[in-house]
Amino acid sequence: MDQRETPLGERIGIVPAPVLPVHRDVPTWRAATSDDIDGIWQLRRAMGEVDHPNYLTARGAIAADFGYSHFHPELDSLVGVDQAGRIVAVGMVMFPPRQVTLVRSMPIGGVHPSLRGRGIGRQLLAWQLGRAKQQLASSTQALPGWILTYADERSPQNAALFERGGLTLERYFLTLERPLDAPVRVVDAADGIRIAVYAPAAATEVHAARDDAFMDHWGSQPMSDENWNAFVGGQWFRPDLSFVAYGTDSTGTERVVGFVLSTANENVWATQGFTGSYIDLVGVVSGWRGRHIAQSLLAAQLAAGQALGHERVTLAVDSASPTGALGLYTGMGFVPTHRKLAYTLEF
Numbered sequence: 001m002d003q004r005e006t007p008l009g010e011r012i013g014i015v016p017a018p019v020l021p022v023h024r025d026v027p028t029w030r031a032a033t034s035d036d037i038d039g040i041w042q043l044r045r046a047m048g049e050v051d052h053p054n055y056l057t058a059r060g061a062i063a064a065d066f067g068y069s070h071f072h073p074e075l076d077s078l079v080g081v082d083q084a085g086r087i088v089a090v091g092m093v094m095f096p097p098r099q100v101t102l103v104r105s106m107p108i109g110g111v112h113p114s115l116r117g118r119g120i121g122r123q124l125l126a127w128q129l130g131r132a133k134q135q136l137a138s139s140t141q142a143l144p145g146w147i148l149t150y151a152d153e154r155s156p157q158n159a160a161l162f163e164r165g166g167l168t169l170e171r172y173f174l175t176l177e178r179p180l181d182a183p184v185r186v187v188d189a190a191d192g193i194r195i196a197v198y199a200p201a202a203a204t205e206v207h208a209a210r211d212d213a214f215m216d217h218w219g220s221q222p223m224s225d226e227n228w229n230a231f232v233g234g235q236w237f238r239p240d241l242s243f244v245a246y247g248t249d250s251t252g253t254e255r256v257v258g259f260v261l262s263t264a265n266e267n268v269w270a271t272q273g274f275t276g277s278y279i280d281l282v283g284v285v286s287g288w289r290g291r292h293i294a295q296s297l298l299a300a301q302l303a304a305g306q307a308l309g310h311e312r313v314t315l316a317v318d319s320a321s322p323t324g325a326l327g328l329y330t331g332m333g334f335v336p337t338h339r340k341l342a343y344t345l346e347f
Contacts, residue, residue, distance in 0.1 A: 008103055008145045012137040012347055018130025021123035025115055026080035026089060032073050034066045039087035040079065043112055050113045051155035054175075054272035054314075058265055064230040070097050076135075078127055080111075080120065088112040089120055091128045095135040098222040100215075103145045105132035116157060125165045129345070136347055145347040148219055153339045167343035171218055172319040174326065176334035177312050180276070184302040185332075189245065190291035193257070195300055198242035202256065203232055206244055209256040213283030218318055219342065231280070236263040241277045241308075243300045245284070245293045258284040260297040264310075277305055279315035282325070289323070298332055316340065 020029050032040065037059065044057040065071055071094060080089030091109040107128035111121045129147060136145040149167065151158035163169070189195065198206070211222040223231075231237060245258035264277040279301060284293045305313050315334070317325050 005142050007142050008139040008347065009137045012133065012145070015130070015134045015137045018127040018134070020078070021080065021089075021120065021127060023080075023118070023120050023123060025082065025118060026120060027083060028081040029078060030081070031075070032077035032079045032090065032092070034063075034073075036079055036087060037062050037066060040090050043087050043090055044110075046112055047110050049271065051110075051158070052152045054268065055278070056265075056268050056271065058236060058267070060235045064234070065092065065094065067230070068094075068224075068226050070095055070224070070226075076131060078124070080124070088115055089124055091124045091131075093128050093131045093135065096221065096227070097224045099139070099141060099143060100221055101143065102219070102221055103136055103139045103141060103143050104219070104221065105135040105145075105147050107132055107147065107149045110158070121157075121161050122164065125161055129165060132345075133347075146219070147345040149343050151341045151343065153341060159341055159343075162343040165345075167345045169341055170344045171342035173316050173340040173342060174319050174336045175314060175316050175338050175340065176329050177314050177337050178302065178329075178332065178334040179312050180302065180306045180310055182333055184299055184306060186303075187292055187295040187299045189293045189296040192248055193291060193293055193296065194246040194254075195296050196244050196246065198239045198244050198259070198261065200232070200239070202244055203228075205256045206232075206259050206261075209259055209285050210261075210281060210283055212285045213258075214281075216286075216323070217321065219344075232261070234263070236265045238262050238264045238277060241301055241304050243297050243304075245297055247288055247291075247293075256285070257288040258293040258297055260294075260301045262301060274311040276310040276312040276314060277301075279313060282315070294325075294328055295332065298329075302332070 041059040041062050048056040076093045078091045079087050082088045089111045094106045096104055132147045207228045214220040241262040243260050244256055246254050247257040248254050260279060261281040262277045262279050269275045282294060317329060
């Protein structure tokens, strides 16, 4: 029998409880609670200001994590607290639902910059990997299982940490920026395609289109309703900088065939050095590609940013995407600035 015909949990077997770190600089380790959201946010901001100052974790994103039904902080989180009661280390292990072709466990977190280089991160990662393996072992599906995490190339200590922990570098994701002082070329989609500003009434249909468009993207799975609603209902989501493409199918029914969805976190403008938006999602559903839909959506987004006086637009792309997305973006004036590295441990 092919190994992948065996349920993931059977392939992994029984996983012992992860070992709690023991370190003289972090006297207390415990599970996080919702009361720790502010402390975790302050830590994540301190980490981000060193590792990737152009994007900082928003408090709302951490609060959203604690609100997901698939996140169980008593099992899936660990915080390290110093003598002064300050959270100086955090490990969270997310286990997204809607596992269609892949079961993923996703560790996030880290150690305060002032305490790095002392072995705390190695112990924290070991705990996270132990918990992640437990999560994967709970699956009864006969699917591949991945522990998946990311490191910004500007924080090489994290990449080295993951490699020492047994993870393998699998993919490069490029961050691209497009200055808005250059003209935006108008791109018309094929006949019959209509571009409209995103409206909340279209949320369910756009969600379905997102899941369709991203099924051939590396490491991607459908988004849960909770994750989707947290995204489009989040503080930084910008409907005025998000656009939807509609096409008419063979039955004469108009449907969503593409989208560009954006956020704008004004709190990071000072640290990143410019004003602007971030394009979180761009996609065209299967069967509708090759009609200049993505180019039309991006042109609409860029023009909207210019009208608001923004200076740049940012996005990230898989450097090896089979959709040709990198060429699409560079052809519209985006230029690479830095990379994020994707690491996996596969079962």
